[in-house]
Amino acid sequence: MSVKNDYEAVIGIEVHAQLLTQTKMFCGCSAAFGGSPNSYTCPICQGMPGVLPVINKRAIEFSIRTALAFNCTVNASCRFARKHYYYPDMPKNYQISQYEEPLAEHGWLEIDLDGQTRRIGIQRLHLEEDVGKLIHEGALETAQSSLVDFNRSGVPLMETVSKPDIRSPEEAAAYLKAFRAILVYLGVCDGNMEEGSMRCDANISLRSRGASEFGTKVEIKNMNSFKNVQHALAFEIERQAKLLSRGERIVQETRLWNADKGQTLSMRSKEYAHDYRYFPEPDLMPLEIEQAWVDEIKRGLPELPRARRQRFVSQYGIPEYDADLLTSDRALADYYEEVVRLHPNPKAASNWIMSELLRELRGDPASVVSTPIRPEQFAKLLKLQDDGTISGKIAKEVFEKMARSGEDPEAIVKREGLVQVADAGALAAIVDQVIAANPGAAQDFVKGKKQSLGFLVGQVMKATQGKANPQLVNDLLISRLKP
Secondary structure, eight states, X not given: OOGGGGEEEEEEEEEEEEOOOSBOSSSSSBOOSXXXXXXXXXXXXXXXXXXXXXXXXXXHHHHHHHHHHTTOEEOSEEOOEEEEOOOTTOTTSEEEEOOSSOSEEEEEEEEEETTEEEEEEEEEEEEEEOOOEXXXXXXXXXXXXXXXXXXXXXXXXXXXXEOSOBOSHHHHHHHHHHHHHHHHHHTXXXXXXXXXXXXXEEEEEEEEXXXXXXXXXXXXXXXXXXXXXXXXXXXXXXXXXXXXXXXXXXXXXXXXXXXXXXEEEEEEEOSSOOOOOOEEOTTSOOEEOOHHHHHHHHHTOOOOHHHHHHHHHHXXXXXXXHHHHHTSSHHHHHHHHHHHHHSOOHHHHHHHIIIIIHHHTTTOGGGGGGOSOOHHHHHHHHHXXXXXXXXXXXXXXXXXXXXXXOOOHHHHHHHHTOOOBOOHHHHHHHHHHHHHHOHHHHHHHHTTOTHHHHHHHHHXXXXXXXXXOHHHHHHHHHHHHOO
């Protein structure tokens, strides 16, 4: 048995989400990703003396929307503070954040894993401004100089801190997936971890199984995917368990995940709490949030992913796996529901969207918004197959042509003469020719080899260029091969 089984992991997750506002947190500069270095800046986000910040109301709205989705209490009053520390990409040498008086507190998020539902507590949700970006000339360890791009400085960040309720790397990954899905559904963040618009840190400690006290906490940074989070935590559990089993102590520190080496590496010691010298931001008044505004935002919340997934299972009778995939993106879920509304065959729509459409979208559900195949066209294609006008094989060919041209399926079928052959008389002659050309397979079927029937059906489909009605072909073959 692995030594790590003697211990229980205690994990908390901090998520920084870049909000999808048009402008920055305290000034009117663009918050868009990219742009030539230092082109989205002004005296406010550059930290020039004498400038005054102004709160971005849309950032507050987005944060309240998120807090409500996470079942948090939105505080009637909150306040910004100055968080002091030095880093080259932070122009003011302090960061405007929230500390003792956050925007929202005491929420929770439910996750589903291995048939079990777990509720993960959310301790707080607050707003702050992002810092700039360092661009090293060469590798970080050997760079002779670094450049600073302040385009990102001042972009609104929403930080959400979970309670230490997570007990495994798998739960951590499930929490982040559910978290990201909610942000994207709400339209407050694009959830792109690779571009840094959603970043997370994990705090992890181990304790002996059955113990109530927490162990020494280690923070892990630099994880830019769900898989990296899961792998980093799994490595850290193994590392800490081995140290504890040898009687060694865990050092409180910050560690970086190195995906290439598959291990965490020490970054800096945190033996003592960092003194950020927080004090209230003197240039910003306390923020009073009216309950009427909170209620208005709450009424505008969309159906959230978990609730929508459960409804898809109950309303449409599709498996949980299908529902989970179809609700992974709000636009994809909307697309599916519109197809089913126009052609009420939920399982067929689910199968086609999960296989053909997502293959066409290269596995990216969010890009459904750019597909040339509109939901009404997709519904027409399913109807053509279900009513026997075209076969399943032809339907896939038509789908590929639709994906290239955006043309209606009826027009493609009519122009290319793809209507399914369902005339028993016409098919009977072809069936007889196939039996005559394949006497061995015919005899094998008569002798009880059922798989031979599939071969013969395939030969008939080949002879008709896929236009024959498969069920009719199957019936004709059986009737002619009866002993």
